[in-house]
Amino acid sequence: MSDILKDKVVVVTGAASGIGRAIAIGAAQHGARAVIVSDITETSNEGGRTTTSEIEALGVAVRFHRTDVSQRAQVDALVEAAAEFGGVDVMVANAGITLRSDGPDVAEDDYRRLMSVNLDGVLFSAQAAARQMKANGKAGSIVLMASMGGIAGAGMTVAYSTSKGGVVLMAKALADALGPDGIRVNAVAPGVIDTHLVRTNPGIAAASEGFRQRTPLRRLGKPSEIADSVAWLGSDMASYVSGIALLVDGGLLSVI
Numbered sequence: 001m002s003d004i005l006k007d008k009v010v011v012v013t014g015a016a017s018g019i020g021r022a023i024a025i026g027a028a029q030h031g032a033r034a035v036i037v038s039d040i041t042e043t044s045n046e047g048g049r050t051t052t053s054e055i056e057a058l059g060v061a062v063r064f065h066r067t068d069v070s071q072r073a074q075v076d077a078l079v080e081a082a083a084e085f086g087g088v089d090v091m092v093a094n095a096g097i098t099l100r101s102d103g104p105d106v107a108e109d110d111y112r113r114l115m116s117v118n119l120d121g122v123l124f125s126a127q128a129a130a131r132q133m134k135a136n137g138k139a140g141s142i143v144l145m146a147s148m149g150g151i152a153g154a155g156m157t158v159a160y161s162t163s164k165g166g167v168v169l170m171a172k173a174l175a176d177a178l179g180p181d182g183i184r185v186n187a188v189a190p191g192v193i194d195t196h197l198v199r200t201n202p203g204i205a206a207a208s209e210g211f212r213q214r215t216p217l218r219r220l221g222k223p224s225e226i227a228d229s230v231a232w233l234g235s236d237m238a239s240y241v242s243g244i245a246l247l248v249d250g251g252l253l254s255v256i
């Protein structure tokens with residue numbers, strides 16, 4: 001497809017399914033030298049071949065690493081696995097969850113579970129990658145998965161919006177901290193993307209038709225469209241881009 005990730009070693013969390021799967025396969029299609037696919041399960045929600053076998057079929061070096069991103073030691077071990085290829089160049093902290101019931105009365109257990117993945121997991125991923133990049137004296141790119149829900153609020157996703165708003169500011173703060181080491185940190189904020197997460201969450205699935213109608217492009221996004229944006233941020237084509245939250249939403253948040 002392109003060679004913008006030529007020679008790069010890419011690590012993607014939550015990469016068995018949906019957007020993460022598209023990012024990992026997209027990295028291989030954009031020329032990555034090696035891709036480390038990580039998730040709590042290797043089975044794809046979409047069915048069919050695993051992300052790992054899709055990448056193998058492209059002739060790109062790939063490893064699967066089982067990682068629960070809410071567990072710091074597991075995330076550290078994931079990034080360590082990239083040492084086999086000389087260390088991570090592009091870290092994509094994509095894993096994230098939604099809740100069935102996430103209004104103003106969100107239950108404490110659900111709230112903490114969501115934060116442990118959407119915020120703790122993203123921070124642990126960025127920390128582990130930055131530590132390795134600095135130890136290797138390498139410049140690098142860290143891409144954090146936010147959401148349009150982290151830029152505009154929605155009453156049915158109170159905890160989710162809170163977590164994704166945190167990710168947007170995490171990218172800015174880490175960009176400041178890590179920029180002197182040549183490490184860029186950005187967030188990607190997708191609009192409504194047609195994945196298992198959207199189709200199986202009853203509240204979000206019900207709202208998605210309304211979002212589609214208000215979106216200037218009049219359709220939901222495809223996982224591959226997020227993957228292409230992540231590949232660009234990971235590549236040297238974005239060498240002076242750091243600290244942004246790149247909205248990839250078909251224009252939804254730009255209109256009233």
Ligand SMILES: NC(=O)c1ccc[n+]([C@@H]2O[C@H](COP(=O)([O-])OP(=O)(O)OC[C@H]3O[C@@H](n4cnc5c(N)ncnc54)[C@H](O)[C@@H]3O)[C@@H](O)[C@H]2O)c1
Pocket residue numbers: 013014015016017018019020038039040041045067068069070094095096097117121145146147148189190191192193194195196197198
């Ligand atoms: N689909 C959308 O419309 C949309 C919009 C904005 C942001 N996002 C964000 O994009 C990311 C991916 O969403 P998706 O739609 O592909 O969802 P998905 O449910 O299809 O895939 C998420 C993947 O993350 C994995 N995962 C869950 N908990 C994990 C954990 N603790 N550790 C490691 N992996 C874990 C799951 O196993 C799954 O493979 C999430 O951060 C989500 O918040 C999605």
